[in-house]
Amino acid sequence: LSRLIAHYGALAFAQGIVELNGYAERLARDALRDIPTGEYQFTDYLDDDGQGHYDIPIRLTLRVADADLLADFSGTASQVAGNVNCPLAVAAAAVFYVFRCLMPPQTPACAGAFRPLRLHAPEGCLLNARKPAAVAAGNVETSTRVVDVVLGALAQAIPQRIPAASHGSMNNLAMGSADPAAPWDYYETIGGGMGAGVRGGGLSGVQTHMTNTLNTPVEVLENRFPVRVVRYALRRGSGGRGVRTGGDGLVREFEFRTTAHCTLLTERRTHAPWGADGGGDGRPGVNRLNGEPLAPKCEHNLQPGDRLRIETPGGGGYGRPTDRSAMGEEA
Numbered sequence: 001l002s003r004l005i006a007h008y009g010a011l012a013f014a015q016g017i018v019e020l021n022g023y024a025e026r027l028a029r030d031a032l033r034d035i036p037t038g039e040y041q042f043t044d045y046l047d048d049d050g051q052g053h054y055d056i057p058i059r060l061t062l063r064v065a066d067a068d069l070l071a072d073f074s075g076t077a078s079q080v081a082g083n084v085n086c087p088l089a090v091a092a093a094a095v096f097y098v099f100r101c102l103m104p105p106q107t108p109a110c111a112g113a114f115r116p117l118r119l120h121a122p123e124g125c126l127l128n129a130r131k132p133a134a135v136a137a138g139n140v141e142t143s144t145r146v147v148d149v150v151l152g153a154l155a156q157a158i159p160q161r162i163p164a165a166s167h168g169s170m171n172n173l174a175m176g177s178a179d180p181a182a183p184w185d186y187y188e189t190i191g192g193g194m195g196a197g198v199r200g201g202g203l204s205g206v207q208t209h210m211t212n213t214l215n216t217p218v219e220v221l222e223n224r225f226p227v228r229v230v231r232y233a234l235r236r237g238s239g240g241r242g243v244r245t246g247g248d249g250l251v252r253e254f255e256f257r258t259t260a261h262c263t264l265l266t267e268r269r270t271h272a273p274w275g276a277d278g279g280g281d282g283r284p285g286v287n288r289l290n291g292e293p294l295a296p297k298c299e300h301n302l303q304p305g306d307r308l309r310i311e312t313p314g315g316g317g318y319g320r321p322t323d324r325s326a327m328g329e330e331a
Contacts, residue, residue: 021110029067032103033067036064039064040154042150042153046267050295051081053081058126059074067116071117071120073127078126085126094143094146096114102161140189140211147210163194163197163318165195166195167312170213176261191208192250192315195318202245202315205248229253235248235250239317249285253307253308253310262302264299266285282316287310288308288309289308290306
């Protein structure tokens with residue numbers, strides 16, 4: 001940056017920043033002007049906070065006037081005891097992400113692109129939590145539900161451009177040694193099904209929206225840690241039905257060769273990823289220990305031979321199957 005300023009001069013550099021932001025704003029407004037003026041409401045839910053609170057609502061009223069938009073989260077649940085709360089910056093990032101997806105790919109990643117957008121989340125609510133609220137899962141789980149809520153509102157305004165809900169969880173798994181004399185620890189997120197849209201069915205076994213992590217190869221995992229991966233496969237049939245079928249989730253099952261401890265931080269185990277334009281919902285995920293269902297957020301001590309199985313949610317389907325002819329022969 002210093003070299004850039006030295007080359008062009010401070011005045012020219014400052015003017016360039018002004019021009020760049022102005023250009024981004026023009027591209028953004030041109031894209032967002034396609035959203036019809038109106039008020040669009042949508043509510044979705046977090047399964048739980050791991051501390052006894054269930055069916056936690058996130059409510060959005062999206063107000064659109066020409067190319068100016070207000071995302072108003074009044075009516076969203078108050079902050080909770082568990083760690084699914086968000087700092088306002090995390091909620092804003094999730095909102096901005098959705099609208100950035102509607103803009104041309106050449107739109108600069110700068111403040112100007114978001115000038116048409118305003119955000120309101122009452123202080124003390126789930127998306128604008130007061131200190132010392134626990135917020136670790138706000139970044140990895142709640143942010144994804146914010147994306148679903150914004151997409152759900154936009155689906156009422158521009159249905160042909162908005163896909164169904166994707167698997168909606170990073171499916172966080174942390175595990176490690178229960179023996180201080182032989183320490184090890186490991187953390188991963190697990191993909192799921194992508195929501196289908198008008199252009200095609202959702203992808204299967206992928207990360208979506210607010211996560212960009214890759215899976216750990218089975219060979220590496222088994223070589224470095226005292227676990228075996230006894231199954232790693234697509235969860236066939238978990239995507240929602242429709243003219244376009246939602247993507248399938250994943251099945252990942254571990255067998256432990258020593259005593260260990262695990263923590264699960266997952267979502268969409270109760271509230272299914274919704275379908276769009278009449279498409280069916282994706283199947284919710286399920287976590288099991290030795291065949292017995294587990295809570296979405298939990299921790300357990302493990303013994304040699306124990307099996308932990310994670311079945312991630314499928315994506316929602318798009319369009320009623322009876323509407324296939326309206327989608328064209330390519331459907």
